[in-house]
Every structure is written in C-alpha cells, then in structure tokens.
Amino acid sequence: MNEAKNERRNIGRKKLQELIKLTLSVAVGVIIGIAISKCPEKKTEKFAREEKKEIKTEEKVTEKKSKSQEEKEKSKVIVLHKGEVQKEVFEKSATELAYPEKPTCYDFGFQPTFITKPEKYWNKNYAEFVFAPGITFSCKILDYSIPCPAISSRIFVEFREDGQKKFEVYFEDGNCRRKILDYSFIVDTYPPKTTIVPVGFSEIATAPEAMFELLTSEPVKYTLCKVDDGFWFECSSSKFYLTSIEDGKHKIEAFSEDLAGNMEKPPAQLTFTVDAKPPLTILLSAPPSITNTNYAEFIFTADEEEGIKFECNLNSAGWLPCDELFVISEAKQGINTIEIRAIDRFGRYEEKPVKYSWQVVKGNIIGVPKPYSISDEFLELLKRKRGISDIEKFIQNLKNRKTK
Structure with a gap:
C-alpha cells in the first residue's frame, strides 16, 4: 500500500515538473517576442536623435564659418608685394x-x-x-x-x-x-577747438585785472594766446590772468595743437571791454577866451562811448543834464564859467569835472583872442580808446546829428 502511494507521488511530481517547464517556455517566448517587436523602434529613435544632433552641429559649424567669413571680409587689409601700392x-x-x-x-x-x-x-x-x-x-x-x-x-x-x-x-x-x-x-584727423571764457564777468570788466579760462575739445600739446596786437605767449594752463589792462575794448586770440599734431585754424577769439576808471570828459570846441558875443557853443565827448551821460553847471547855478552839443544863447557880460562832468553806465561820476572860463565884453576886441584848442594828449587818447582820428569830421558829424 505504501508502495502504491509513493508511485502516485512520483507520477504527480513528474506532471508538475512538465507543467512548470511548459509555463517557463511560454513565458520566455512571450518576452523574446516583445523584445523583438520593441528593439527596431528604439533603434530608429536613437538614429533619429543622432541624425538630428548631427544636423544641428553642421548648422552651427556652417553658421560659425559664415560669421568668420563675414568678419574676414570686413577686415580688408592688403599685403603688398614687389613695390605695389594699394589701399583698402x-x-x-x-x-x-x-x-x-x-x-x-x-x-x-x-x-x-x-x-x-x-x-x-x-x-x-x-x-x-x-x-x-x-x-x-x-x-x-x-x-x-x-x-x-x-x-x-x-x-x-x-x-x-x-x-x-x-x-x-x-x-x-x-x-x-x-x-x-x-x-x-x-x-585723429580733426583739429582741436579752443574756447575762451571770461571768469567773473561777461563782456565788461570793471577792474584792470581779468581772469580767463581756456577750454579745449580734446587733450592738446599746447595752447598759445595773444592780447590785442601783442606777442603770442604760452597759455596751456586752464586759466590765465591779465593785469594792468587799460580801459577800452580788447581782443584775445588763442589756438591749440592736439596730440596728433593737428593745429587749430583760425584762432579762437574773444572781445571784451575794461571799464575800471570813471569816465573822462574831453572838450573839443569852445568859444575863445574873450568874445563880444553872448552866444557860446560847447562840443565835448568822453573817453568811452557806451552808456555815457553828461551834466553841466553854468556859473555855479547847479548841475543839470546836458548833451554833447551845449549852446548858451545869452551869456552874461563879464566872466562866465562852465563845468562839465560825465557819468558812466555804472553810475560813476568823473573825478574832476572839466572847467572852462571865457569873458564876454562890449564893443571891439583889441588884439586877436586866443582860440580854444584840444591838447595832443587828448587827441591821442581819443584815437586809442575811441578810434577817432579826424576831430574836425567827428565834430561836424556830431553837429549834424544834434541839429536834426
């Protein structure tokens, strides 16, 4: 009985082993089939990615070569051989x-x-x-x-x-x-540009000293300056001073040379006026020292032109405004005295007014009366400061202007 049981067990084990083998065979077949069906797809995707990567790389190389070629073309430098001369x-x-x-x-x-x-x-x-x-x-x-x-x-x-x-x-x-x-x-193929700037005033300096600043459009080797008709002098520092400047109009010229050797032409210019002193009246025409007429005519001007006014004081009667052509129609018999003073644009009065006296008499005059004449010093002053060289012409123009 025991033998029969053992035999049945052995038969059951054999059948179970065969069933397991069959199951494993089927499973392995299924796995292999799936693997075979999936591999071509993965391989295709891999090749596609690699091909796409190669295309991008080629595009980058082409783009880089194109940029390099473009930059080469921008830099046009010609190497010359055998004495040839070319320019690019x-x-x-x-x-x-x-x-x-x-x-x-x-x-x-x-x-x-x-x-x-x-x-x-x-x-x-x-x-x-x-x-x-x-x-x-x-x-x-x-x-x-x-x-x-x-x-x-x-x-x-x-x-x-x-x-x-x-x-x-x-x-x-x-x-x-x-x-x-x-x-x-x-x-640097362009010349520099110099600008002259007055410091502390715009056009009129009220002192005999003045400071100026020089501005250049670029760094320069040097700057030269000249005042009026003087000599050129070095003024390369940013500021320079002028002292003991005479009253009147003046001109400063300046030019620079830059680091590349370009020279400024023509020089820069600045005109300015110095008005440091009170005005000065210059008597141009007056009656003779002795006359037998009550009519008297005075013509005068000042050493400066802009903004000048005059005041007159006849026989100490008081200061009154008057013009450059001052006429007295009824001068008294005897000694007459007139004082004339100028006032400038800043309200400064002449320090010492011009004073002139003449005598009015009746009847004939014995001898030749001494006529009035302007001194050479005043003539030179008018020529230098006002540019008046022909006094007679200036007096006639003044009369014509005042009588209109």
Whole structure:
C-alpha cells in the first residue's frame, strides 16, 4: 500500500515538473517576442536623435564659418608685394573672434618687432606697417656669406573714421596659431577747438585785472594766446590772468595743437571791454577866451562811448543834464564859467569835472583872442580808446546829428 502511494507521488511530481517547464517556455517566448517587436523602434529613435544632433552641429559649424567669413571680409587689409601700392578700407579687426589662438603652440625662439608704424596719435586716415619677424637667414653669393633678415611686405590700411585702432600679427604653423605682435594707436584727423571764457564777468570788466579760462575739445600739446596786437605767449594752463589792462575794448586770440599734431585754424577769439576808471570828459570846441558875443557853443565827448551821460553847471547855478552839443544863447557880460562832468553806465561820476572860463565884453576886441584848442594828449587818447582820428569830421558829424 505504501508502495502504491509513493508511485502516485512520483507520477504527480513528474506532471508538475512538465507543467512548470511548459509555463517557463511560454513565458520566455512571450518576452523574446516583445523584445523583438520593441528593439527596431528604439533603434530608429536613437538614429533619429543622432541624425538630428548631427544636423544641428553642421548648422552651427556652417553658421560659425559664415560669421568668420563675414568678419574676414570686413577686415580688408592688403599685403603688398614687389613695390605695389594699394589701399583698402580697414573697418574692424576680427582676427581674435574668427581665429582664436590654438593651445598646441610651442615656445618661439624669436622676437618680432615693428620697423614702420604710425605714431600713437596719428592725424592721417591711412597708415603703413612693416615688421621684422626676428629671424635672420644666412645667404651666400660668390662664396661670401651675408645675413639675410626676414622683413614683411608693406601693409597699407585706410580708415573711414577716427578713433582707437589695433594692428595684430599672428604666427601660423600647422596646429599652432599665436599672436606675436600687436600695436594700438589713435587716429585723429580733426583739429582741436579752443574756447575762451571770461571768469567773473561777461563782456565788461570793471577792474584792470581779468581772469580767463581756456577750454579745449580734446587733450592738446599746447595752447598759445595773444592780447590785442601783442606777442603770442604760452597759455596751456586752464586759466590765465591779465593785469594792468587799460580801459577800452580788447581782443584775445588763442589756438591749440592736439596730440596728433593737428593745429587749430583760425584762432579762437574773444572781445571784451575794461571799464575800471570813471569816465573822462574831453572838450573839443569852445568859444575863445574873450568874445563880444553872448552866444557860446560847447562840443565835448568822453573817453568811452557806451552808456555815457553828461551834466553841466553854468556859473555855479547847479548841475543839470546836458548833451554833447551845449549852446548858451545869452551869456552874461563879464566872466562866465562852465563845468562839465560825465557819468558812466555804472553810475560813476568823473573825478574832476572839466572847467572852462571865457569873458564876454562890449564893443571891439583889441588884439586877436586866443582860440580854444584840444591838447595832443587828448587827441591821442581819443584815437586809442575811441578810434577817432579826424576831430574836425567827428565834430561836424556830431553837429549834424544834434541839429536834426
């Protein structure tokens, strides 16, 4: 009985093992089928991503090459050979952007130097460059050895605008590209502009001293100034003083030269007036010292012209306003005295009025009366300060103006 039970158990175990094997076989088949169906899809997606990435990379490379080519075209520099002279417009240096230095360069055993280059401040719209790489070859002719230095061709560049410029030289050898020489300079083709500014007054200085400030449109080497018809003098400091200036109109001229050598033409100008003293009356015409007429005519003016007024005092009767042509129709018999004083635009009175006396008599005059005459000192003063050289003409014009 026990044997029968054991046999039945063995048969059950065999059937269970076969069932497990069958189940595993089916499961493995299903898994393999799923894997086979999924793999092509994943592979296709991977290839698509890689292809898309390659397209983007190619676009970036193309775009970079296009930009580099564009920057190259903007930098138009012509290398001249065999003495040819050509000029191209130099707009912008883009070598560092288009051609960055490569890290595989080795140490150089030579030192390049410039032979020809513009000044740091350059006043021309073109420049010439010649440089020596710093390498010397050995040449031989007719059994004689001579040094053969390597020198670059002449390179001309032309500039459309003023401003900061930079010239660069690069060494290239295989995978090596390194900047070996550069030079920065400023192109300035325009002259400076000087402005003269009075300090403490606008047009009229009420003291015999005055200060002026000089303003320039750019840094300059020097500034020269001149007052009236004097000599040119150095006035490069921002401010300068003038002392002992005579009353009247004056002119200051100034010009500068900038760091590039451009000279200002014509010079800047400033006109100003010094009115530091009270006015001075100058008597131009008066009756003779003795006369037998009661009519008297006085003509006078002042050493300055702008804003002058006059007051007259006849025989101590008191000061009254009067004009440059003053007429007395009824002078008294005997000695008459008139005083004349000028008042300027600032309300300053003449320190010492002009005083003139004459005598009115009856009947005939014995001898020749002494006529009035203006002194040479006053004539020179009027010529210098008022520009009046013809007194007779000035008196006639004054009479015509007053009688209209």
